[in-house]
Amino acid sequence: MLSLKYIRENTGYVQESLTHKQSQVNISNLLEFDIQRRNCLKEVEVLRAEKNQVSNSIAELKKAGGNAEKDIAEMRSVSNRIKTVEADLRKVEESIANDIYYVPNIVHSSVPVGKNETENIVIKKWGDVPEFSFDPKDHLSLGEDLQLFDFKRSVKMAGAGFPLYTGLGAKLERALINFMLDFHTSKHNYTELFPPFLAHTNAMQNTGQLPKFKEDMYQIPEDALYCIPTAEVPVTNFHQGEIIPEAELPKKYAAYSACFRREAGSYGKDTRGLIRVHQFNKVELVKFVHPDESYKELETLLENAEAILQALGLHYRILELCSGDLSFSAAKCYDLEVWSPAENKYLEVSSCSNFENFQARRSNIRYRNKSTGKSELLHTLNGSGVATPRLMVALLETYQQKDGTIKLPTALHPFMNLEKISIP
RNA sequence: GGAGAGUUGGCAGAGCGGUAAUGCAGCGGAUUGCUAAUCCGUCAACCUUUAAUUUGGUUGCACAAGUUCAAAUCUUGUACUCUCCGCCA
Numbered sequence: 001m002l003s004l005k006y007i008r009e010n011t012g013y014v015q016e017s018l019t020h021k022q023s024q025v026n027i028s029n030l031l032e033f034d035i036q037r038r039n040c041l042k043e044v045e046v047l048r049a050e051k052n053q054v055s056n057s058i059a060e061l062k063k064a065g066g067n068a069e070k071d072i073a074e075m076r077s078v079s080n081r082i083k084t085v086e087a088d089l090r091k092v093e094e095s096i097a098n099d100i101y102y103v104p105n106i107v108h109s110s111v112p113v114g115k116n117e118t119e120n121i122v123i124k125k126w127g128d129v130p131e132f133s134f135d136p137k138d139h140l141s142l143g144e145d146l147q148l149f150d151f152k153r154s155v156k157m158a159g160a161g162f163p164l165y166t167g168l169g170a171k172l173e174r175a176l177i178n179f180m181l182d183f184h185t186s187k188h189n190y191t192e193l194f195p196p197f198l199a200h201t202n203a204m205q206n207t208g209q210l211p212k213f214k215e216d217m218y219q220i221p222e223d224a225l226y227c228i229p230t231a232e233v234p235v236t237n238f239h240q241g242e243i244i245p246e247a248e249l250p251k252k253y254a255a256y257s258a259c260f261r262r263e264a265g266s267y268g269k270d271t272r273g274l275i276r277v278h279q280f281n282k283v284e285l286v287k288f289v290h291p292d293e294s295y296k297e298l299e300t301l302l303e304n305a306e307a308i309l310q311a312l313g314l315h316y317r318i319l320e321l322c323s324g325d326l327s328f329s330a331a332k333c334y335d336l337e338v339w340s341p342a343e344n345k346y347l348e349v350s351s352c353s354n355f356e357n358f359q360a361r362r363s364n365i366r367y368r369n370k371s372t373g374k375s376e377l378l379h380t381l382n383g384s385g386v387a388t389p390r391l392m393v394a395l396l397e398t399y400q401q402k403d404g405t406i407k408l409p410t411a412l413h414p415f416m417n418l419e420k421i422s423i424p
Numbered sequence: 425g426g427a428g429a430g431u432u433g434g435c436a437g438a439g440c441g442g443u444a445a446u447g448c449a450g451c452g453g454a455u456u457g458c459u460a461a462u463c464c465g466u467c468a469a470c471c472u473u474u475a476a477u478u479u480g481g482u483u484g485c486a487c488a489a490g491u492u493c494a495a496a497u498c499u500u501g502u503a504c505u506c507u508c509c510g511c512c513a
Binding site (some may be wrong): 037038048052058060063069071073074075076242372 | 434442443451452466468470471477481482492
């Protein structure tokens with residue numbers, strides 16, 4: 001979240017950011033509350049100062065054995081007055097707290113202004129669009145022929161949108177996860193975490209999923225817990241409330257988790273197979289960095305995610321998201337999209353975002369500034385490195401052979417103990 | 425599920441109705457003939473004021489209600505942590 005002080009002092013810039021983000025949030029209410037709050041505060045503080053003074057003289061009188069009846073009578077009325085003004089103050093502060101959690105992050109100055117996803121900018125393409133001497137099958141028929149997943153039976157367990165991997169499909173899914181975790185920890189120096197898959201309200205609020213996106217999440221009301229939509233939630237909260245010595249920055253974590261998303265409102269879109277699902281697997285990269293370094297760190301984060309697709313030899317492109325397509329908490333974001341030969345389009349497998357201090361303020365994550373000795377909010381970033389379902393789609397479709405087998409890229413051989421997936 | 429203990433600054437830790445001790449670490453300064461010591465100050469948030477890292481003030485003892493002239497301290501509720509018992513992969 002933004003600080004109220006920041007909104008007050010940079011109203012023009014915040015408003016411009018909101019417009020660019022296509023946000024309907026109204027900050028004039030917030031500013032009005034801010035004025036009310038400061039008026040109340042002034043009044044309360046004067047009264048409290050008086051209270052403290054009289055209170056001291058009562059204490060001294062009593063110590064000296066004198067009579068404090070007059071002061072006590074005065075204090076009674078002051079105390080009552082304080083109570084009513086405090087009640088007003090509390091009301092205003094509640095209104096502020098309610099509103100400010102719905103104000104999205106500001107947009108970084110380097111982000112192109114645009115209305116929606118059609119105005120995102122392709123900044124890079126890597127590899128070639130694969131060509132086939134035969135009619136390539138889509139991932140669904142490949143999966144069926146090779147018995148890699150079973151969408152009919154998964155319905156018996158959890159319903160549509162919950163993928164069930166079978167046989168070599170299950171093994172391939174596991175291989176992808178292991179490959180990515182090993183890759184990031186050994187080559188990019190991330191520390192591996194294996195987090196809880198449920199999180200409470202507070203953790204969800206800290207990363208920005210709550211309160212705005214409640215209906216997108218699976219909930220367990222009995223225990224006030226939510227199924228995490230991404231490992232970003234537990235991993236960012238790893239350092240919640242902590243002050244990290246500046247010398248220890250950046251902190252880098254890689255974590256596998258299952259991810260749960262209700263995808264409310266998206267029914268009918270991309271419902272085929274693995275392309276849009278309620279539960280999927282993902283390796284997430286999270287960084288805690290010095291504010292001066294966060295945009296440099298965003299570039300390396302993107303490179304780390306790209307390296308996975310490169311190692312697997314998959315054609316992809318990078319989008320720089322325009323302001324209108326930026327998510328609630330992000331100040332800047334790149335999307336990685338991998339090529340699906342059968343869909344004949346690019347599929348998003350990763351978003352790499354800089355949240356600046358938006359999440360850090362909510363989560364109270366700071367670093368100790370070495371030169372001033374003061375604690376300051378740090379910047380958080382995260383990116384998928386990467387999500388498996390669409391990666392699987394691209395992988396199967398890209399590496400399919402004329403005889404119906406899948407020739408696996410060498411990077412996966414040690415994880416599969418196999419070079420080729422063939423008809424059982 | 426049952427019983428008990430606890431939650432105070434970056435950390436450790438006292439206070440148990442009358443201005444939140446003290447130690448360590450950090451930062452700033454002073455001093456001393458050097459891997460360091462000693463002394464002083466500072467050490468959260470907010471409001472106000474300022475050229476300012478200045479001034480004045482308020483708050484802050486897990487959170488919330490209450491009692492009181494006055495609450496870290498008393499009462500009640502809630503959350504979380506730990507210990508023991510029970511159940512269990």
